[in-house]
Amino acid sequence: xxxxxxxxxxxxxxxxxxxxxxxxxxxxxxxxxxxxxxxxxxxxxxxxxxxxxxxxxxxxxxxxxxxxxxxxxxxxxxxxxxxxxxxxxxxxxxxxxxxxxxxxxxxxxxxxxxxxxxxxxxxxxxxxxxxxxxxxxxxxxxxxxxxxxxxxxxxxxxxxxxxxxxxxxxxxxxxxxxxxxxxxxxxxxxxxxxxxxxxxxxxxxxxxxxxxxxxxxxxxxxxxxxxxxxxxxxxxxxxxxxxxxxxxxxxxxxxxxxxxxxxx
Amino acid sequence: xxxxxxxxxxxxxxxxxxxxxxxxxxxxxxxxxxxxxxxxxxxxxxxxxxxxxxxxxxxxxxxxxxxxxxxxxxxxxxxxxxxxxxxxxxxxxxxxxxxxxxxxxxxxxxxxxxxxxxxxxxxxxxxxxxxxxxxxxxxxxxxxxxxxxxxxxxxxxxxxxxxxxxxxxxxxxxxxxxxxxxxxxxxxxxxxxxxxxxxxxxxxxxxxxxxxxxxxxxxxxxxxxxxxxxxxxxxxxxxxxxxxxxxxxxxxxxxxxxxxxxxxxxxxxxxxxx
Ligand SMILES: Nc1ncnc2c1ncn2[C@@H]1O[C@H](COP(=O)(O)OP(=O)(O)OP(=O)(O)O)[C@@H](O)[C@H]1O
Ligand SMILES: [Mg+2]
Numbered sequence: 001x002x003x004x005x006x007x008x009x010x011x012x013x014x015x016x017x018x019x020x021x022x023x024x025x026x027x028x029x030x031x032x033x034x035x036x037x038x039x040x041x042x043x044x045x046x047x048x049x050x051x052x053x054x055x056x057x058x059x060x061x062x063x064x065x066x067x068x069x070x071x072x073x074x075x076x077x078x079x080x081x082x083x084x085x086x087x088x089x090x091x092x093x094x095x096x097x098x099x100x101x102x103x104x105x106x107x108x109x110x111x112x113x114x115x116x117x118x119x120x121x122x123x124x125x126x127x128x129x130x131x132x133x134x135x136x137x138x139x140x141x142x143x144x145x146x147x148x149x150x151x152x153x154x155x156x157x158x159x160x161x162x163x164x165x166x167x168x169x170x171x172x173x174x175x176x177x178x179x180x181x182x183x184x185x186x187x188x189x190x191x192x193x194x195x196x197x198x199x200x201x202x203x204x205x206x207x208x209x210x211x212x213x214x215x216x217x218x219x220x221x222x223x224x225x226x227x228x229x230x231x232x233x234x235x236x237x238x239x240x241x242x243x244x245x246x247x248x249x250x251x252x253x254x255x256x257x258x259x260x261x262x263x264x
Numbered sequence: 265x266x267x268x269x270x271x272x273x274x275x276x277x278x279x280x281x282x283x284x285x286x287x288x289x290x291x292x293x294x295x296x297x298x299x300x301x302x303x304x305x306x307x308x309x310x311x312x313x314x315x316x317x318x319x320x321x322x323x324x325x326x327x328x329x330x331x332x333x334x335x336x337x338x339x340x341x342x343x344x345x346x347x348x349x350x351x352x353x354x355x356x357x358x359x360x361x362x363x364x365x366x367x368x369x370x371x372x373x374x375x376x377x378x379x380x381x382x383x384x385x386x387x388x389x390x391x392x393x394x395x396x397x398x399x400x401x402x403x404x405x406x407x408x409x410x411x412x413x414x415x416x417x418x419x420x421x422x423x424x425x426x427x428x429x430x431x432x433x434x435x436x437x438x439x440x441x442x443x444x445x446x447x448x449x450x451x452x453x454x455x456x457x458x459x460x461x462x463x464x465x466x467x468x469x470x471x472x473x474x475x476x477x478x479x480x481x482x483x484x485x486x487x488x489x490x491x492x493x494x495x496x497x498x499x500x501x502x503x504x505x506x507x508x509x510x511x512x513x514x515x516x517x518x519x520x521x522x523x524x525x526x527x528x529x530x531x532x533x534x535x536x537x538x
Contacts, residue, residue, distance in 0.1 A: 035363070118384075126380035129342050133376075134394050135369040137362060 025217050026209075029143050036140035038148070046149030050111050051156065057106045058157045059164050065098050066090060066165025070172045078177075087184050088191035090169045095196035096255075099162035100203035101248050104211070107154065108240045112215040115146055116236035119219025120229035128220070143216045150208040158204030162197060199255050206251060207244050214240040292351075293318045293450055293482040294339060299348035301334060308334050309345070310506030321476050321483040323493050325528065326503035332486045333377050335503065336452050339484070340372050341365040370398075373448035377455050377486075379439035381427040387414070387438050388423040394446040413441040416471055418464070433460045440468065444475060450482040451475065457489050469495045490529060493517070502528065 073086045119142055122128050128138050166188070174181040218232035218239075294316040301309040308331040316322045326332050337343040339350060341357050350357050352368050360368075373394070381390050391410045400406055414420040417437035427435055436459060443451055453472065457465040469492050475481045487493060493500060493514060500517045502510035502525060510517070510525050517529060527533065 121383075125383070126376050126378060127382055129337070130374075130376060130380040130382070132342055132362070132365075133340055133369055133372075133374045134397055135366040136397055 021221070022213055022217055025139075025143070025220075026213055028139050029147055029213075032137060032139040032144055036137055036144065039141065039145055042141070042145035043148045046145045047153055049114075050107075050146075050149050051153035054107055054110055054153070054157055055160075057110055058103055058161050061102050061106050062094075062099065062161030062164035063168040065102055065161075066094055067168040067172045069093065069098065069165075070169030071176070074173055074177050074179075083173075083177075083179050084183070084187050086173055086179075087169075087188035091166060091188045091192040092196060094162050094165040094169075095192065095200045097248070097252065099165060100158045100200045100207065101245070103154070103158045103161045103204060104207035104244045104248075105241055107150075107157065107208075108211045108244060109237055111150065112211045112236045112240050113233050115212065115215035116218040116222075116233045117229055119216060120222030120232045123220060123222045124225050124229060138220065142219075143212075146216065147209075147212050150212045151205060154204040154208035154211075155201035158200050159197060162200055195259050199259065202255065203248065203251050206247060210243050210247060211240045214243065291317055293353060294484075295349075295351040296339070297349040297351075299335070299338060299350065300346045301331075301338065301343065302346055303334075307506060309338070309348075311348070312503070312506070312508055314501055314508050314511070316482060316484060318482055319476065319480050320498040321472065321485060321496050323485045323487060323497040323500045324503055325487065325490075325493060325500060327528070328488075330503050331506060332503055333454055336374070336454055336484070336486060339452060340369050340374060370446075371448055372450045372452060373443040373446065374452040375436075375440050375443040375454055375456055377458075379427075379435040381435055381439055381442070383427050385427075386423065387419070387425050387427065387430065390427065390438060391441045391445055394442060398446055409445060410441075413445040414438070416444070417441045418467070433464065436460065437464070437468070440471075447479055448481070450484070453483065453485045453487075455486055455488065457487060457492055465489065465492065466495075472496050490531070 070086060070090045073089050074083065077083055077085050077089075119128075122131075122142070128142075131138055131141055170181075170184065170188075173179045174184055215236040218236040222228045222232040224231075292315045294314070296312055296314045296316075299309050299312040300307075312335060314322075324332050324335070334343060338345055339352070341360060341362075345358060348358065353371070355368065357365065357368055381387075382393070385393070388407075388410050391413055392406050395406060395409060400409075410423070411420055414423060417440050419434060419437055419441065422430055422434065422438075427438065430438070436456070440453075440456060443453070451472075456472065457468050460468065472483055472485065473496055476483055483496075485492075485496060497514045500510070500512060500514055501508050502517075504510075504524060510520065510522065512520070517525065520526065520529075
């Protein structure tokens with residue numbers, strides 16, 4: 001019993017410390033953004049790596065999620081003769097939930113992991129010390145470019161996933177199940193407002209901060225050689241995915257409160 | 265190199281004859297006082313006192329794992345001491361924040377023991393890095409300076425390679441080129457000749473000497489290579505059990521009667537341990 005309390009205690013302190021470290025990293029990044037010089041060339045490279053490099057992943061995720069969701073909704077809804085509702089359901093859930101969350105998880109896996117591994121390797125091979133020795137702040141050189149790049153890329157990737165999801169669902173429902181195209185499209189447009197896509201993109205933006213901060217933190221605090229880098233990489237993906245899902249829940253509540261479904 | 269075996273006033277006169285004489289200001293480049301550092305349970309530095317004069321070549325020797333690299337990292341604030349003081353050119357650096365250390369770090373170049381080359385960049389980009397950070401943008405200037413620096417370490421032919429694709433000794437020399445390219449006032453070398461063949465080792469030693477003579481560079485060299493010590497050192501510090509156990513000229517080192525010093529210089533175990 002005492003051990004149990006001790007264990008929970010140490011878990012809680014570790015959790016709090018972790019939060020503190022992430023908060024500190026965010027603060028330092030913010031400070032560095034205004035104090036240090038932004039290396040736009042590195043930002044560009046990172047945008048290519050993050051944005052362009054994630055194309056395939058995001059397109060496949062978006063398209064197939066949209067397709068399967070449309071198909072399942074159609075099966076169920078057509079039992080009640082409510083085929084017309086499929087478009088609305090698919091579009092709302094793609095925009096508000098599936099698009100941002102799945103894109104976030106995929107980017108956490110792809111980009112977060114590679115960031116943590118790259119920065120972690122630099123840490124354990126003294127490359128970060130070498131940067132510091134040359135008067136270059138690691139936050140300026142490593143964290144800032146990645147942060148700007150992912151904050152720019154993520155909302156666009158989310159929008160892209162939503163777009164491909166919508167197109168795929170259209171193809172499935174209209175060409176696969178022979179629902180009249182104009183009719184379906186009309187329903188989609190009627191029930192989707194700009195705010196729905198914006199909500200997806202806002203979520204994408206928030207998730208991008210979660211991913212980059214956790215990944216950079218894991219990288220910068222890596223030690224114990226290759227094993228440590230491996231652990232850090234895994235932790236970056238697992239922690240940022242979990243945090244992302246939890247944040248998503250609360251974001252949904254907040255954003256729905258500010259802009260309730262169907263208010264538009 | 266007829267002067268290398270003469271006594272210690274020689275190092276003095278060489279310094280005064282060079283361009284270093286007119287460098288005004290404090291006499292010591294580094295002033296380290298009672299520096300202590302523990303990592304975990306292990307006490308690594310236990311009160312290091314050492315002054316390094318402007319323009320001299322100080323060699324630090326000591327057994328493996330004694331804390332020489334740790335000491336070097338403290339000098340430019342890469343590691344924070346538990347207590348003690350480090351004054352660089354009259355400015356206390358202990359307690360400075362990362363961004364405040366910039367000025368000091370721009371004066372000092374460092375060669376890490378394992379090179380610490382950026383593995384995402386080519387050899388040339390690595391060597392050019394300090395210059396580019398210093399604001400040199402002109403590509404022809406960069407290329408010329410990088411070429412010169414790599415020439416000094418005999419690697420001009422390998423510019424376009426990635427660090428992962430060159431040998432360990434070459435990596436070390438690239439790191440050396442990176443450490444000297446911006447012509448800092450002081451260079452810290454962590455085992456510049458370990459892992460190199462005797463011919464290259466000698467030429468690196470000559471390079472260190474030349475940097476000191478021509479540019480009046482203050483050098484701190486960590487090495488295990490006793491030949492090298494006698495070739496380059498103005499003074500030698502022997503780090504033992506976390507303190508400077510011996511400090512003197514190479515001649516004094518050679519003539520020392522102390523059994524620990526003797527055993528290190530001659531490279532044998534102490535026989536009658538009591
Ligand atoms: N990051 C670290 N974490 C824990 N211990 C460390 C760390 N860095 C160094 N040490 C310890 O400090 C001691 C001194 O290490 P250091 O690298 O300075 O030795 P050294 O004198 O440079 O040896 P060598 O000549 O082999 O390079 C070692 O015992 C090492 O285990
Ligand atoms: Mg060492």
